[in-house]
Amino acid sequence: MPTIGRFRWDDGGRSTCGFVGLTGDCVTRSISIATGIAYRDVYQVLMNRYGDTPRNGVPRSIYAPYIEELGWQEQGVSSPALPIEAYNFAPGISLVLVQDQYGRKSHLCTIVDGVLHDTWNPCDDESTFFVFKCWQPSPGAACNHRFSSGDDEVRHSGDLTQAEFEKIIHRLRAIDNTARNQAATEGERENALRMMQSLMLRHNLSRADLESQDGDDSTSYARIACPVNGSKSVAWEKELAHYVTQHVFPMTQWYAGSKGHRTLFFFYGPHTDVQNAIQLFRELLLTIATAAKLLYGGYSRGSGASYAEGYVRSLPKSTDLSGVACDDLGSQITSSERSLIKQRFMVVHKRSTDWLVAECGVQLVSTTRRLRDFRDPAAELVGRKHGAEHKIDPPSAPKRLN
Numbered sequence: 181m182p183t184i185g186r187f188r189w190d191d192g193g194r195s196t197c198g199f200v201g202l203t204g205d206c207v208t209r210s211i212s213i214a215t216g217i218a219y220r221d222v223y224q225v226l227m228n229r230y231g232d233t234p235r236n237g238v239p240r241s242i243y244a245p246y247i248e249e250l251g252w253q254e255q256g257v258s259s260p261a262l263p264i265e266a267y268n269f270a271p272g273i274s275l276v277l278v279q280d281q282y283g284r285k286s287h288l289c290t291i292v293d294g295v296l297h298d299t300w301n302p303c304d305d306e307s308t309f310f311v312f313k314c315w316q317p318s319p320g321a322a323c324n325h326r327f328s329s330g331d332d333e334v335r336h337s338g339d340l341t342q343a344e345f346e347k348i349i350h351r352l353r354a355i356d357n358t359a360r361n362q363a364a365t366e367g368e369r370e371n372a373l374r375m376m377q378s379l380m381l382r383h384n385l386s387r388a389d390l391e392s393q394d395g396d397d398s399t400s401y402a403r404i405a406c407p408v409n410g411s412k413s414v415a416w417e418k419e420l421a422h423y424v425t426q427h428v429f430p431m432t433q434w435y436a437g438s439k440g441h442r443t444l445f446f447f448y449g450p451h452t453d454v455q456n457a458i459q460l461f462r463e464l465l466l467t468i469a470t471a472a473k474l475l476y477g478g479y480s481r482g483s484g485a486s487y488a489e490g491y492v493r494s495l496p497k498s499t500d501l502s503g504v505a506c507d508d509l510g511s512q513i514t515s516s517e518r519s520l521i522k523q524r525f526m527v528v529h530k531r532s533t534d535w536l537v538a539e540c541g542v543q544l545v546s547t548t549r550r551l552r553d554f555r556d557p558a559a560e561l562v563g564r565k566h567g568a569e570h571k572i573d574p575p576s577a578p579k580r581l582n
Contacts, residue, residue: 184265187304187404189451190290190297193219195400198349202401202531203235204538206288206298207243213290213297214275214317215250216324236538240277240313243288247275251321254313261310265303269294270316273327277313278302285541286312292327299451300540304405304444306437352379399528401535403448403542406458408465413443414480416488420464421445427497428574429457431528435544449532456575468492471566476559483559490563496572 192209197220208226212219226234230242248254252275258267264278269291279286287309290297302309317323358364359372408417413436421434425447432449434457445461447454472479472488479488536542 184267184269184291184296184303185294187296187298187301189299189402189404189455191299191400192222199223201235202535202538204237205235206539207238208234209299210275210288210290211243211247211250214252214273214324215322216326217250217322244313247315251318251323252315253318254315257311257314261312264309264311267311269314273317273323275315276311278309279312280307280309285309299401300403301405304407304439304446305540305542306439306444308439348379352376355379399531400451401449401532401539402451402454403446403536403540404454404458405444405446406461408443408445410443410480411438411441413445414485414488416468416479416485416492417445417465419489419492420468421447421461423492423495423497424457424461424464427495428460428572429453430525432457433529433532448536449528459575460572464495467570472563475562482554483556486554486556486559487563490560491567491570492563494564494567495570496568 190209190213192205192212194203194205194209194212197218199219205223208219208223211217212222215222223234225246226238226243229246230238244254255270255274264276269276271293274291275288276291277286277288285307287302289302296303355372355376359369359376361369364372418436421436425432425434429449431453432447434445434447437444437446447457447461449457468488468491469479471491472484476482476484476487478484533544536544
């Protein structure tokens with residue numbers, strides 16, 4: 181029986197169904213991933229039963245009967261409880277409820293043959309999560325058939341792309357304006373109402389979707405951990421994470437933590453940016469550490485650490501205060517445009533931090549650390565020379581500038 185071996189980012193079809201804004205929707209997301217039912221349909225059922233929006237969590241007394249009605253049966257779990265990363269799950273799809281050791285934080289997630297499908301990985305959280313409940317499908321249960329067919333691509337039933345959804349909403353609002361227009365004839369208003377009703381039924385929409393103010397941010401957020409060697413991070417590794425998030429992918433943010441004997445750098449923010457930031461961070465980390473080890477026999481202390489620090493500090497940086505190079509914009513930008521871009525960064529940073537609290541239960545605090553006593557100016561100078569010659573080639577991805 182497999183333990184968790186991989187993590188795959190999966191929002192259950194939330195963003196492609198047109199849902200936007202910050203949320204702690206692990207119940208809706210996990211049920212949609214496991215059963216293949218469209219996110220919007222699961223959301224609607226839970227909202228009707230709960231009497232409130234499920235975006236901020238749903239009590240187990242509400243969602244457990246729904247899971248069982250879909251043909252899923254609760255399985256016995258080991259006693260005492262085991263950490264999720266050490267638990268042996270049965271082959272196939274499992275809906276898993278995990279809790280921290282104090283029972284203060286709980287999370288529902290989907291595991292498929294050792295692959296965890298979610299927007300963040302509880303295995304990498306600094307708090308240890310223990311398996312508390314587990315459901316598996318019985319014969320004839322609602323089950324996501326893309327997993328049984330071996331198709332691991334993230335795709336959901338009834339999904340619309342965000343662009344398609346926005347076009348439908350825009351069209352419905354235009355029709356609604358016609359229906360409310362007193363200057364229109366009675367026949368035009370009746371036709372508009374019929375068209376609205378038909379479109380809403382076809383796409384499972386309600387008038388609340390037209391009036392929602394949540395549409396000011398359609399960004400999908402993620403938090404992904406990048407493990408590094410050693411039980412403690414060194415200063416230049418933190419400077420490198422700061423460089424990647426400040427000067428290359430400024431929409432993302434980072435923080436460092438540890439679990440057991442592993443040091444983890446967590447990158448969070450818009451999903452695509454986070455994936456690319458981690459890819460670049462790993463490439464630079466490997467390049468700098470390898471060079472320091474070849475030249476000075478190590479990279480965590482002594483001359484090797486001084487070389488790595490000099491290397492990071494001399495990497496090409498943006499002269500723009502917002503963290504975006506003018507070359508990335510394709511032309512020179514005015515001060516007003518620069519101000520708008522910086523304002524957008526601040527908005528995304530704030531929402532990313534709010535998402536981290538709502539979804540992952542992580543409240544960040546700032547800490548300080550004493551600098552190293554030993555420094556090798558000669559090694560640092562060599563590092564600065566090599567860093568200044570390094571050409572940064574970010575992973576190709578759509579740049580998120582608006």
